[in-house]
Structures are given as structure tokens and as C-alpha cells.
Amino acid sequence: MTNPLEFLEIILSLRSHFSFSVTSWLRTPTRNTAVGGHPNSKHLTGLAVDVVLDPGQDKEAFKAEVVARMLTAVDEGDHIHIQVKKTPHDLYGNKV
Numbered sequence: 001m002t003n004p005l006e007f008l009e010i011i012l013s014l015r016s017h018f019s020f021s022v023t024s025w026l027r028t029p030t031r032n033t034a035v036g037g038h039p040n041s042k043h044l045t046g047l048a049v050d051v052v053l054d055p056g057q058d059k060e061a062f063k064a065e066v067v068a069r070m071l072t073a074v075d076e077g078d079h080i081h082i083q084v085k086k087t088p089h090d091l092y093g094n095k096v
């Protein structure tokens with residue numbers, strides 16, 4: 001998937017099951033560097049979000065729902081990073 005709007009539709013679909021806030025979505029390269037983001041971060045193309053669950057939400061169930069929607073969830077401690085799955089294009093180092 002390379003369309004940020006399709007990606008966001010999936011994120012919105014999670015809202016009917018879980019209560020969470022998006023704390024980061026699209027970043028400029030300047031902001032990405034300032035927050036220590038990976039140089040090829042999916043935040044640069046709008047294909048990643050960071051979310052914070054409300055108290056009482058089941059983090060493991062949330063991550064399972066993200067994976068069920070063919071996305072990747074990474075627990076960063078104070079937030080969960082969600083992005084599109086890496087494609088063979090990414091794995092061989094070509095920027096998308």
C-alpha cells in the first residue's frame with residue numbers, strides 16, 4: 001500500500017473497536033530528524049502513525065487488530081507505532 005488515505009481509512013476503522021489518539025502522522029524531514037526518526041521513516045510519506053490508547057484499553061488486543069488489517073504494530077513503550085508492511089521494494093533499499 002502506498003496511498004496515505006487508504007492507510008488512514010484503516011486507522012479510522014480501528015476507532016470503532018478501540019479508544020485512542022493519533023499523536024504523530026505526517027512529518028517533514030526536519031521534524032523526523034528532530035524526533036530521532038529513521039531516515040526512511042514511513043512518517044515522511046504519511047504511511048505511519050503513532051497512537052496512544054486511552055486507559056483501560058487492551059494493548060495486546062489492539063496490536064492483534066492492527067496485524068489483522070495487514071499493518072505492522074511496534075510497541076514503543078509510550079506509544080504504538082503503526083505502519084504499512086515493508087515491501088520487497090523497501091527491503092532492497094529503494095526509496096518509495
Ligand SMILES: [Zn+2]
Binds near residue numbers: 024049050082
Ligand atoms: Zn512512529
